[in-house]
Amino acid sequence: MKDKPVWLRSRRAAREEPPLTREKIVAEAVALLDEEGAAKLTMRRLAQRLDAGSTTLYWHVDTKDDVLDLALDTVFGEVALPEPSGDWRADVRALVTGWRGAMLRHPWSAALVGRPMIGPNVLARTEFLYAALLRGGFSGSALATAAHGLANYVTGSALTLTVANGDDGPLPEGYLDGYPILRDNGHLRAEDWNEIFAQGLESFMDGLASLRA
Known part of the structure; x- marks a missing residue:
């Protein structure tokens, strides 16, 4: 069964305040997409730009598709x-x-x-x-x-x-x-x-x- 869209899934509850937020991830993803386009977006490159480990990134978003969906919705917010x-x-x-x-x-x-x-x-x-x-x-x-x-x-x-x-x-x-x-x-x-x-x-x-x- 296809996973639910990101908005229909509950956010994970952290045991302590994480150093990274979904909003910060999406903002950096939009910047990367503006500079290089969707073809160049990878979770690894996004984590590097955020100076974060992949584990931290995946705490907030499960897949690259999640990032694209959230980034596109952010554009509509403008x-x-x-x-x-x-x-x-x-x-x-x-x-x-x-x-x-x-x-x-x-x-x-x-x-x-x-x-x-x-x-x-x-x-x-x-x-x-x-x-x-x-x-x-x-x-x-x-x-x-x-x-x-x-x-x-x-x-x-x-x-x-x-x-x-x-x-x-x-x-x-x-x-x-x-x-x-x-x-x-x-x-x-x-x-x-x-x-x-x-x-x-x-x-x-x-x-x-x-x-x-």
């Missing part, structure tokens, strides 16, 4: 929860724009969103999104469609930009001559990405509005 404004579109816009910004500050995070998304920070922001959509008149399958569509849109945008920022630069001259439309229209300047996201979000919400009963 997304501000706006005060409900009475305008569902404004509330959604504020949330998902902050969500995208957090993922762009931590480029490894977008690729991990397929992991269990039941941490307290994720759930609080998902609750806000659903509440905003409910206030906007969405319900039933329309509510689920809107919420999942927005989540996929913001995650896909962040992942696409993360990949684009990590490429090897422009293609060689003439490489796209056989694809004239892409050659003339496919290149995006760095400053275009935010505008495209904002325009796409407004268009997406326009489409979602037609789902309301």
Whole structure:
């Protein structure tokens, strides 16, 4: 049977105050992930950065997957929860724009969103999104469609930009001559990405509005 997610397991009780806390472990893991990405995260390297033994580390987290789940939830904790404004579109816009910004500050995070998304920070922001959509008149399958569509849109945008920022630069001259439309229209300047996201979000919400009963 698959182990329970880290949030559903009880923390071990220490006989005395440990020199290391789960919060400190996660903060250092986020720093390591920001510097080197998820592929370079190992429990051994994390313990070395914390100047701790592996035994001490494993007292707080059982596996690397625990660390990734906790780190991802920490990133979601950076997304501000706006005060409900009475305008569902404004509330959604504020949330998902902050969500995208957090993922762009931590480029490894977008690729991990397929992991269990039941941490307290994720759930609080998902609750806000659903509440905003409910206030906007969405319900039933329309509510689920809107919420999942927005989540996929913001995650896909962040992942696409993360990949684009990590490429090897422009293609060689003439490489796209056989694809004239892409050659003339496919290149995006760095400053275009935010505008495209904002325009796409407004268009997406326009489409979602037609789902309301």
